[in-house]
Amino acid sequence: MAGRPDLFDAVVMADERFHEEGYQEGYADGSGLGLEEGRQLGTAQGARIGSEIGCYRGFACTWRCLLDSGAPEKDSRKRKVLEALMELIQIFPYDDPTYDKLHEDLDRIRGKFRQLCSLLNVQPDFKVGVEGSGLSF
Template sequence: MAGRQDMFDAIVMADERFHGEGYQEGYEDGSSLGRIEGRQHGALRGAKIGSEIGCYQGFAFAWKHLLHSDASERDSRKMRVLESLMGMIEKFPYDDPAYDRLHEDLDRIRGKFRQLCSLLNVQPDFKMSAEGSGLSF
């Protein structure tokens, strides 16, 4: 009789056991896929931010060279803003993904870039596409 009771309990409890095992397997698979997807998303987002900062840096280097060759009194404000932008770019934490003020600093760099473009009377158009990024005028 005890053997028959154990077999009956095994049948009744099978649903609960399979539910628990299925949940655990699904949780493990979801966690693994979530980490993979998170890494891919982080790498893509980081590449976009790096590309944007790189365009700003190239823009700043080019204008620094142009303004130094034609240094005048009225260009001093432009140079101060340009130097400020370059300083912000140098201090940007490229290698610290856990930096808590990353987006704030990026917004400040974007604002300084727009300020510099306004002073230089340049209308930039920064584009992100599948082929890469670019800054056009």
């Protein structure tokens, strides 16, 4: 009798066996869905950040052209802040999603943008929506 499986043991342990099999199947399915959901969220967040920085860059490039056509001695502080903003945008790590100071650098860019808007006496309204993003004044 030592070589034969016990029928009562198989019946009694069926609940535990099915529970373990269900857990393993659910874990595998959940892991796959979690990766896909994470990929979608990362893509959406990356697009939102890229759109925001793109608007800041377009704003800065436009104001650089406008300030270049004006009197240089009057706008030296504006130019200095504008160049600092352009430098922050230029060194931003667009293609490194694992960069650990991404949010700190983004906050620095936002702060410099607000400072520039204050110096230029411009009231921006940056919006990211379903239909796209935009910067209005």
